Amino acid sequence: MIWSRAAAAMLAVCVSASLAGAPSIAAAKDKPTQEELLLKKKKQQHQKQQGEQKAHASKPAGKLSGEKLKKQQKVEAQQKMKKPASHAAAADWKRTGGTMPKKFRGAPVDYKKHHLKQPPKGYKWVRHNNDYVLVAISTGIVSAIISATR
Numbered sequence: 001m002i003w004s005r006a007a008a009a010m011l012a013v014c015v016s017a018s019l020a021g022a023p024s025i026a027a028a029k030d031k032p033t034q035e036e037l038l039l040k041k042k043k044q045q046h047q048k049q050q051g052e053q054k055a056h057a058s059k060p061a062g063k064l065s066g067e068k069l070k071k072q073q074k075v076e077a078q079q080k081m082k083k084p085a086s087h088a089a090a091a092d093w094k095r096t097g098g099t100m101p102k103k104f105r106g107a108p109v110d111y112k113k114h115h116l117k118q119p120p121k122g123y124k125w126v127r128h129n130n131d132y133v134l135v136a137i138s139t140g141i142v143s144a145i146i147s148a149t150r
Contacts, residue, residue, distance in 0.1 A: 100140045
């Protein structure tokens with residue numbers, strides 16, 4: 001009996017020493033190494049960045065709040081309306097049915113003095129270079145072009 005108590009005491013001392021001292025083999029396998037921790041951290045950061053990019057790219061306009069939604073819609077409408085500036089487009093109004101830019105709509109011409117027909121209601125004659133142009137007042141649509149050197 002004495003031997004068994006001594007053996008039990010020795011066993012208890014060994015067990016408590018192992019628990020208090022170095023980690024056991026099972027505990028060492030569960031604890032990740034420093035390299036594994038760094039890899040895990042980098043992977044999480046990468047996933048977070050990808051998630052933010054996806055959320056930013058696929059964020060629907062409907063989830064924007066009041067003023068931001070209106071501003072976004074206004075920007076999108078302006079982008080749709082933008083047309084590439086070209087020389088051909090600038091001269092496109094110089095035909096019947098074209099729209100004369102406001103900067104070319106000068107003062108009305110005295111149609112009687114220049115022997116032109118009376119313009120219909122809502123139209124006026126204007127002179128541009130060597131031409132008389134009959135233009136709709138509100139829209140700028142060209143109705144007729146007559147050479148001034150006739």
